[in-house]
Amino acid sequence: MGARPDVAMGDGPDPGPDPGPGMPTGAAARPVLVVVGMRAEARLLPPEACVLCSAGDAVRLAALLGGLGRDFAGVLSFGIAGGLDPGLAAGTVVVPAAVRAGGRTWRTDAGWSDALCRRYGAARRGAIVGHDGIVATPAAKRALRAESGAIAVDMESAAAAAFAAERALPFAVLRAVADRAADAVPPAALRGLRPDGSADLPGVLASLLRHPGQLPGLIRIGRSSRRALRALGRVPPREILRTLPRP
Numbered sequence: 470m471g472a473r474p475d476v477a478m479g480d481g482p483d484p485g486p487d488p489g490p491g492m493p494t495g496a497a498a499r500p501v502l503v504v505v506g507m508r509a510e511a512r513l514l515p516p517e518a519c520v521l522c523s524a525g526d527a528v529r530l531a532a533l534l535g536g537l538g539r540d541f542a543g544v545l546s547f548g549i550a551g552g553l554d555p556g557l558a559a560g561t562v563v564v565p566a567a568v569r570a571g572g573r574t575w576r577t578d579a580g581w582s583d584a585l586c587r588r589y590g591a592a593r594r595g596a597i598v599g600h601d602g603i604v605a606t607p608a609a610k611r612a613l614r615a616e617s618g619a620i621a622v623d624m625e626s627a628a629a630a631a632f633a634a635e636r637a638l639p640f641a642v643l644r645a646v647a648d649r650a651a652d653a654v655p656p657a658a659l660r661g662l663r664p665d666g667s668a669d670l671p672g673v674l675a676s677l678l679r680h681p682g683q684l685p686g687l688i689r690i691g692r693s694s695r696r697a698l699r700a701l702g703r704v705p706p707r708e709i710l711r712t713l714p715r716p
Contacts, residue, residue, distance in 0.1 A: 499542040501710050504530070504629040508666045509698060510548035515706040523625050524666040527601045530625060534632045543581065543639035543713045546626040549697045550597065550644035551654075553610050554620035559693035560700040561646045562592040563621050568642060570599035570627035577630075578639040584712035585643050588704050595620035597642055599627025605654040614650070621646060639713060645697035648690055655683035658690050 500519040505511050511520050519541070523530035550563060557563070564585045568575045574596075586592045598619035604610050613622060626642050633640035648654050657676035663669045677684060 499540050501713055502537075502541045502544045502629075503710075504534075504544065504546050504625045505548045506623070506625050506666065507548070507668075509668075509694075510701070511666070513698065513702045513706060513709075514547070515710065518706075518710060522666040523628075524664050525603075525624060526664070527624060527628065529664075530628050534628060537632075541636070541638055542715070543578070543641070544629050544633040545640075545710075545713075546623070546629040546642040546644070547701070547709075548623070548625070548644060549647040549694055549701075550621040550623040551604050551610065552621055552646040552649045552652075553598070553604075553614040553617075554593075554595070555650045557593065557620060557646045557649060559646055559649055560696040562589045562700050563597065563642070563644045563646065564589070564592040564594060565597040565619075565621070565626075565642045565644075566594050567596040568599060568626045568630040569596050569617050569619055573627075573631075575627075575630035575634055575640065577641050578714075580714045581639055581641040581712060584714065585641060585709075588708060588712055589643075589700075593620060597621045597623060597626050597644065599630075600624060603654055603658070605656075607651050607653060610650050641713075643701070643709070645700040647694040647697040649693070652690065652693070653686060654690060655686040656680060657683050657687050 503514055503518050503520050505520060506523050506525055508522065511522060514520060521533055564582050566577055566582065568577065596619040598613060598617040600622050601624065604613055604622050621644060623644055630640055657673045
């Protein structure tokens with residue numbers, strides 16, 4: 470699956486409406502840039518986090534990353550993901566060793582990833598694959614797993630990895646599985662985000678009115694997404710950013 474606000478720290482791009490959690494001005498240390506897909510993920514981070522939200526839009530995310538001008542200590546891709554490995558239950562924390570997309574592979578920072586695994590306990594490693602949209606059917610998930618060898622998929626990690634590589638910054642991924650490999654994502658869930666990364670309830674309801682049979686699947690995905698967010702939230706917010714090894 471996938472995504473939330475812009476950078477709220479001064480000389481990045483225009484944060485747009487309601488940028489969400491930001492970094493206090495005048496902060497001495499270089500911040501960690503956290504890339505997410507939606508506001509529900511952003512709320513798990515501390516107020517001083519420097520957050521960039523894609524709102525599930527790959528073009529938007531590329532533009533936001535391309536407009537960043539400040540210096541960062543590292544880049545973290547954070548939030549929920551879709552499971553590709555049939556053995557991953559909803560709520561499983563994934564700290565990948567690599568990100569794959571478009572024939573490229575980016576390795577995550579080993580020290581940072583190890584620190585995240587220590588904080589979260591039984592996290593899974595392996596690789597995560599980047600995708601421009603939600604992978605909505607079990608058949609599509611099986612095909613993507615066969616092609617990529619990845620255990621999970623999301624919509625932000627590949628862009629975040631490429632940005633970190635261009636700037637020679639430490640990079641890590643911290644995700645939790647929402648929809649499992651066997652789960653279909655109903656069309657209503659694809660309408661679930663506004664451009665600012667907040668929930669688009671009218672869009673979801675409109676889709677349900679057109680196709681009411683998707684309600685059970687939507688309820689299931691909602692429950693598994695909440696389980697994934699709870700798994701990410703079991704570590705105190707400031708401890709997430711403190712896992713980055715500092716020189």
